[in-house]
Amino acid sequence: MNVSKILVVDDEPEIIELITLYLQREGYATYSADNGTDALSLIDKVRPDLILLDVLLKQLNGLDVCLQIRELTDVPVLFVSAKSDDNDIIQGLSVGGDDYITKPFSPGQLVARVKAHLRRQSISMHQQETGRDVLAFDGLIIDLAARTVRVADQPVALSVKEFELLTLLAKQPNRAFQLASLYEAVWGVDSIGDTRTLMVHMSNLRKKIEPDPANPRWIITMRGVGYKFNAEEGTGTPNVYR
The missing domain is CATH 3.40.50.2300 (Response regulator)
Known part of the structure; x- marks a missing residue:
């Protein structure tokens, strides 16, 4: 061991x-x-x-x-x-x-x-498998096995936590996640009411993948709740390839 x-x-x-x-x-x-x-x-x-x-x-x-x-x-x-x-x-x-x-x-x-x-x-x-699990949206490609992201066909470098946040949201599009549950899922511990770490990572993630971070296309703030990944008409639904 x-x-x-x-x-x-x-x-x-x-x-x-x-x-x-x-x-x-x-x-x-x-x-x-x-x-x-x-x-x-x-x-x-x-x-x-x-x-x-x-x-x-x-x-x-x-x-x-x-x-x-x-x-x-x-x-x-x-x-x-x-x-x-x-x-x-x-x-x-x-x-x-x-x-x-x-x-x-x-x-x-x-x-x-x-x-x-x-x-x-x-x-x-x-979880890094030999297969090529990919979430494909219109303009956003998330390769789960390679842990890479492409926006408008351009590679985007994400930190470990940014990638985990994005994939957690994108795997369940349109689901509203509470801040505390997101923190616990990605960091593995209770936030004890302090979600500043999560919010900073989310802000950095938006800056990297959103064409206009002030008016996000993918990661939507649900006021009073938390965040969701937007997969409404016009953004596409995820296609998973292996």
């Missing part, structure tokens, strides 16, 4: 020690760095399965580190930061973060988030 490897990047030794203690209790192999440069070096050597990343770091800040991580790997990156304003969260998720946990945090809740992301990553890898 392979042990999941987790890299903890924080400039506070006490935080690293606390997180490491709880993760090792759960049987994870842990590695740590207190600055961005060492973190990138460790990623290349260790190949972690998940990264816990502070924003305020020496040498390279966490946002710059995340941008470079995304050039190397698509493993889950969870920001753990004292910067808790909406703009801070938007920045973190926009550069490729999968989740954002604010300090002070509950160690138990952090471990639960780690488990959820690793579980989702494992499920996602097992």
Whole structure:
């Protein structure tokens, strides 16, 4: 049985020690760095399965580190930061973060988030079949096996969470999803009433696939409910090819 490897990047030794203690209790192999440069070096050597990343770091800040991580790997990156304003969260998720946990945090809740992301990553890898499952709409092609998306015949690069959100909605067109149920389905844990992470990912997804994000064609906001994928007349219904 392979042990999941987790890299903890924080400039506070006490935080690293606390997180490491709880993760090792759960049987994870842990590695740590207190600055961005060492973190990138460790990623290349260790190949972690998940990264816990502070924003305020020496040498390279966490946002710059995340941008470079995304050039190397698509493993889950969870920001753990004292910067808790909406703009801070938007920045973190926009550069490729999968989740954002604010300090002070509950160690138990952090471990639960780690488990959820690793579980989702494992499920996602097992679902990559040799067949070519494709959802085809008018102007939007989603290749489920290759995990690629094309809009107007042009490839669009999506993050892991953006792809999972899109496919979840597109597999059940015209169904209204509540925010909390979307979060739980994609992140694997209860949102505990905080859906900012989901909404930032949805905004980024719209910017990538919608011709006019201010007037979305595909992902429709259902006021007071959540979101749905629009497959009304004029957009086409999904054709699934294998």
